[in-house]
Amino acid sequence: MxxxxxxxxxxxxxxxxxxxxxxxxxxxxxxxxxxxxxxxxxxxxxxxxxxxxxxxxxxxxxxxTGLDDTVAALIEEEVEALGRRIDALTATMADPAEVIAVSLRHLMSTAASDPVWGGFIVRLGIAHPSLVAALGPRASRDMQRGIDEGRFDIPNLPMAEEVAFGSVLSAIHAHQRSPVPDRDPTVDLAAYNLRLLGLTPAEAAEVCARPLPALPAAPERAV
Amino acid sequence: MxxxxxxxxxxxxxxxxxxxxxxxxxxxxxxxxxxxxxxxxxxxxxxxxxxxxxxxxxxxxxxxTGLDDTVAALIEEEVEALGRRIDALTATMADPAEVIAVSLRHLMSTAASDPVWGGFIVRLGIAHPSLVAALGPRASRDMQRGIDEGRFDIPNLPMAEEVAFGSVLSAIHAHQRSPVPDRDPTVDLAAYNLRLLGLTPAEAAEVCARPLPALPAAPERAV
Missing domain, CATH: 1.10.10.60 (Homeodomain-like)
Structure with missing residues (x-):
C-alpha cells in the first residue's frame, strides 16, 4: 500500500x-x-x-545527522529569511547604490546583534555553501542593476560579489573583536563597498548618510 | 644537573x-x-x-599535538616568509597605492599557484590568528603611509584592513572555484581595493596596469 x-x-x-x-x-x-x-x-x-x-x-x-547538520539547516533558514526581508525593503528603491548600502547595513547589523548570525557567520567563513547560495544571487542581481543603470563601474562582476561578500564577513568579525569607537561599522562597511563599485568617496558617503529604513518584521515561522 | x-x-x-x-x-x-x-x-x-x-x-x-597544529605551524611560517619577500620588494616604492597593489597581487598570485597557500587559505578563513598576525600589521603600515602622504582617504582604518583582508581570501576562493575568462584576478582584486582606499576607478586602474615586479627569490629555510 x-x-x-x-x-x-x-x-x-x-x-x-x-x-x-x-x-x-x-x-x-x-x-x-x-x-x-x-x-x-x-x-x-x-x-x-x-x-x-x-x-x-x-x-x-x-x-x-549531527550538530553540524542542525546548525547548517538553521543558518540556511536564517540567511534566506533575512534575504527575503531585505528584498522586501529594497524592492522599490530608486537608487541602486542605496539598495546595496541598505542591504549591507542590515546584513552587518543583524549579524552584530543576533546570536545565531553573530555566533556563526565568522566561523562558517567565506566558503560555506548555504551563505553563498542565499546571498550570492541577491548580490549579483543588485550589482547588475547598478551596472545597467550606469550607477556602478564593475569590470569583473563575480569578483566584485566575492569581494563584497568577504568584506562583510571580515567586517563583522572585526567589529565583534574590537569595535572602533565613534564609528558606525555598518556605514563604513557600506561606504567602502560603494567605492568598490565605482562611486567616489564623497558619493559613497552621501548614500550611506541617508537614514536607514527599518526592516519589515520577521514573519512567523511556517510549520 | x-x-x-x-x-x-x-x-x-x-x-x-x-x-x-x-x-x-x-x-x-x-x-x-x-x-x-x-x-x-x-x-x-x-x-x-x-x-x-x-x-x-x-x-x-x-x-x-596533531595535524591541525602542524598545518598551523606551516601556514605561520609560509605567510611570514611571503610577507618578508613582499616587504623587500615594496620597501623603496614611491607610490603607496603601488605598494598596496603589488602586495595584493603577489598575495593572490601566490595563493592561486601554491599548494600550501591555495589549499588552506580559504579553509582557514578570516578568523585564523596566524594569518591575521602576519598580514595585519603589514596592511596597517602600508595603509597608514598612504593616509600620511594624502594618497588614501580612509575614515575607519581597522575596518579598511579587515575589508581588504576578507576581500583577498574571498577573491582567492572565487578564483579557485570559477576563474573569469580574460580577466587577471590579481589586477581586479588590487583595483577594487585601491578604490576602497579612496582612489577613483581610473586612478586605481592606472596603478594596477603598471608592470608587476617579480618577488625576490625565497630564501633557503633556516634549520
Missing part, C-alpha cells in the same frame, strides 16, 4: 504524519537556536537540544 | 640536541608540505608525514 493513500483515511494520516514531522523538526531547530543564544556554538550539545525540544536522542537523529 | 650545561662538554651536547630538534621539526614540516601538495588537506595523515620524514609516530607527537 502506498504511503498514506488508502481508502480508510490513510491520506489524512499521511498528511498528519508529514505535519508532525515538520513540527518536530521545527521544534528541534527552535531549541537549537535558543540553546545557541544561551551557551554559544562551542558548548552546544545534542542532549541540550533534545531536552529543550522534549524529544529523545533517537528522534533527533531521525532529523539531523 | 641543568640541561646541557655541565663541565664535560654538556653545553655542546645541548647545542647539538637543540639543533637536532630543529632539524627534525623542519623535516616534519617539509614532509607535511610535500604531502599536502600531493594529496591535499582532506587526505593528509600523520602516518604519511612520518613515513616521508622517516620518523616514528611518537616523534611526531613530540613536536606537534
Amino acid at each position: 502506498a504511503d498514506g493513500a488508502d481508502r480508510t483515511g490513510g491520506e489524512a494520516t499521511g498528511d498528519r504524519r508529514a505535519r508532525k514531522r515538520r513540527q518536530t523538526r521545527r521544534r528541534l531547530l527552535d531549541a537549537a537556536r535558543t540553546r545557541l543564544a544561551e551557551v554559544g556554538l562551542d558548548a552546544l550539545a545534542v542532549a541540550d537540544i533534545t531536552a529543550r525540544a522534549d524529544v529523545g536522542t533517537g528522534t533527533f537523529y531521525n532529523y539531523f | 641543568a640541561d646541557g650545561a655541565d663541565r664535560t662538554g654538556g653545553e655542546a651536547t645541548g647545542d647539538r640536541r637543540a639543533r637536532k630538534r630543529r632539524q627534525t621539526r623542519r623535516r616534519l614540516l617539509d614532509a607535511a608540505r610535500t604531502r599536502l601538495a600531493e594529496v591535499g588537506l582532506d587526505a593528509l595523515a600523520v602516518a604519511d608525514i612520518t613515513a616521508r620524514a622517516d620518523v616514528g609516530t611518537g616523534t611526531f607527537y613530540n613536536y606537534f
